[in-house]
Amino acid sequence: MQYDVLCPLLCNKHPDIFQPDLYTWDRFLWACELWYSNSMKVVFPDEKLKTCLVPVAGLLNHSLCPHIIRYGRVDSASKALKFSLSRPCREGEQCYLSYGNFSSSHLITFYGFMPKGENLYDVIPLDIDAPQSDDFGNSRESEWTAHMVRGTWFSSNHELFNYGLPPPLLNYLRATLNGSKLPMETFVDTENEMAVLETLCSIFDPMLEGLGVLENDQRANLGWDVKLALDFKDLQRRIISSVLASCSAGLETLQRLGLKESMNAAATTEDS
Structure with missing residues (x-):
């Protein structure tokens, strides 16, 4: 046509x-x-890395759960580029390979699609200005200014001090807010922990509001590229919502802990 x-x-x-x-x-x-076709970086027998267009293989699509994981080196014996399956591929089934450990934003920008499923490499970067102080916390993590968050559903630890959020980011904020030592299992600075989570809420609440919401019936007549952009916004909204939900759950836990500490302190005073 x-x-x-x-x-x-x-x-x-x-x-x-x-x-x-x-x-x-x-x-x-x-x-x-x-x-x-997608170009591939191939290592030749002389150990030189070259960018090539590989017939047929260049047309294979990317998947988060690909059939082909390891490829890209010419076999010195057969002088062929072999694509070995890491899991079975049934007859008539589309065979997938991995383009690399890329985020959805990278795949949209350079390949024009967003993969289906949970992508561990989908993150929201955060650049935070470091305070002008020589005495800043007690961890190297407190010196980092480039941070990120991913969907908290990837984390298996949503307990106190963790909340399903990246420890480097939490430790950075702890040190930024009052230079406190990192929390121990036997002690927690309730006020500082709450300030950390409230700070995160103040960062991500405006982000969520800025994304807005488009009703499904408004998407019907949109072009594929606009729909792709909206799908990416939905992903960003989902990540941010998970961060805010984890912060909210953490604040509730800390509020209960603070109330318990207050009650214990009051009981101790009465006993005295």
């Missing part, structure tokens, strides 16, 4: 530029395969 609409018309109107013997159907197919 693309060839019929484009090439004959150009060849008829501008034969001096678009020569009919060059713009044939076979050449058009060859050009399309090159255009739609």
Whole structure:
């Protein structure tokens, strides 16, 4: 269809530029395969890394759970590039490989799609200004200014001090807010922990509001590229919502802990 609409018309109107013997159907197919193929970095027997277009393999799609994981080195014995399956691929089933450990934003930008499923590499980066102080916390993590969060559903630890959130980010905020020592199992600075979670809420609440919401019936007539952008916004919204939910749950736990400490302190005073 693309060839019929484009090439004959150009060849008829501008034969001096678009020569009919060059713009044939076979050449058009060859050009399309090159255009739609993904280049691969291949290590040759001389250990040199080269970027190549690999027939057929360049057309395989990416998956978060691919059939082919290890590839990219020419076999010195057969002088062929082998693609070994890491899991079975049934007859008639599409065979997937991995393009690499990429986030959805990278895959959208460079490949034009967003993978289905849970992508561990989908993160929201955070750049935080470091305080002007020589005495800043007691951990190297407290010196980091580049942080990130991912969906808290990936974390298996949502207990006190963790909340399903990245420890480097939490430790950075703890040290930033009052330079306190990192929490121990036997002691927690309730006020500082609450300040940490409240700070995170103050960061992510505006982000969530800025994303807005588009009703499903408004998406029906949108182009595929706009729908793809909206799908990515949905992913960002989901990650941010999980962070806020974890902060909210952590604040509730800390409030109960603070109330318990207050009651114990009051009881101790009465006993005295």
